[in-house]
Amino acid sequence: MKLILQAIEKSAIRIKNAIDVKDIGYSQEQNSSGETQLQLDIQSDLIIEEELSKIASVHTIASEEKELPMLLNENGHYHIAFDPLDGSSLVDVNLSVGSIFGIYDGELTASKMVASCYVVYGPRVELVFAHEGKVKLYLLQAGEFEYVKEIHLNEKGKIMAPGGTQQCWAPYHKAMIDAFFADGYRLRYSGGMVPDLHQILLKGGGLFSYPGASDKPEGKLRQLFEVFPFAFIFETAGGRAIDGANRVLEKETKHVHDTSPCFFGSNYEVSVVADVYGRN
Structure with a gap:
């Protein structure tokens, strides 16, 4: 596992360098979800593939691209x-x-x-790694990731990041x-899954x-x-992850690009979500 984490760290440094260039134009390709790919998406995918291919314990990789x-x-x-590169359009x-x-x-199933990482x-x-019951935060400084602290969620938070097209909501x-907003929750939604969930984790909950x-x-x-890795992180940090009624990490995956509703917090x-969805 240490070698895998090191490969992810090397990939992250290379991707950060790729982000810091002027040309991030669109390619002529589409990914598996039908989205037009940025050159940066393709480059990031190749970087990670290259770094993980050096690790003998890695049998198979699957990429969103x-x-x-x-x-x-x-x-x-x-x-x-x-x-x-989640949220690359940002x-x-x-x-x-x-x-x-x-x-x-052994296989790609919840x-x-x-372990999971983002x-x-x-x-x-910053890098967050969940493994063996702990969620650890690392910061890139002078070309190396340095340990900062463990992350633990509070029982209740104050941040709300609601995704999806509102006119299509039930x-x-x-x-x-x-009702959450009426109770004083603050809207924090960038359209990027990683920064929004990172904020909830670092601010203690929501x-x-x-x-x-x-x-x-x-x-x-x-x-x-996306869904399983963050579910693993939130549960390890003391929170919950459900699809509305059921625990996310109990879902079966039939195809590598299967999607799922998800609620992390x-x-x-999450108990409020389970109650509302359980009644509807």
């Missing part, structure tokens, strides 16, 4: 699913973006997840979000939601690359 998983080392046992307006990694032992490329480059979901809606009944966010907020 690739249609199918890729075998790297037949004798390896770890399967790593990653979103190489780069040109200089908002924070990130990379997300789910690390699975029950086999053993990197935030913002005013500072009435009970909108009523729930409105709720990130991306529900199933009329335009996307199964949600937008991908299970293996501290215990109080």
Whole structure:
């Protein structure tokens, strides 16, 4: 696991350097979700593939930018699913973006997840790694990631990051979000999954939601690359992650690009979600 984390760190430094160039134009390609790729998406994907291919224990990788998983080392046992540059469309307006990694032992399924990690490329480059019951924060300084602290969620927070197209929300979901705001919660939503969830984690709690809606009944966010890794991190930090009624990490994945509704947060907020969705 140490070698995998080091490969992620090397990838993050290279991706940060790639972000800091002038040309981040669109390519002529589309990813597996039908989105036009930035050159930066493709470059970030190749960087991570290159660094992970050097690790003998990595059997297979799956990327948000690739249609199918890729075998790297037949004798390896770890399967790593990653979103190489989540929120890349925010780069040109200089908002924070990130990379997300789910690390699975044996196969790409939630029950086999053993670690997860994400990197935030913002005013500072920070890395959060969840493994063996701890969530640790690292900061990039002078070309190396240095340990900062462990992350623990409070029982209740004050930040609300509601995703999705509001006119497509179910009435009970909108009523729930409105009730949180009426209770004094603050809106913090950039359109980037990584910075929004990072803020909730670092500020002690709150709720990130991306529900199933009329335009996307199964949600937008991908299970293996985005939903499961953050579910693992939030649970390890003392919070919860559900799809509305059920624990996210108990979901089955039938296809590498399956999506899921998701709600990540501290215990109080997710309990409210479970109650509302349980009644509807």
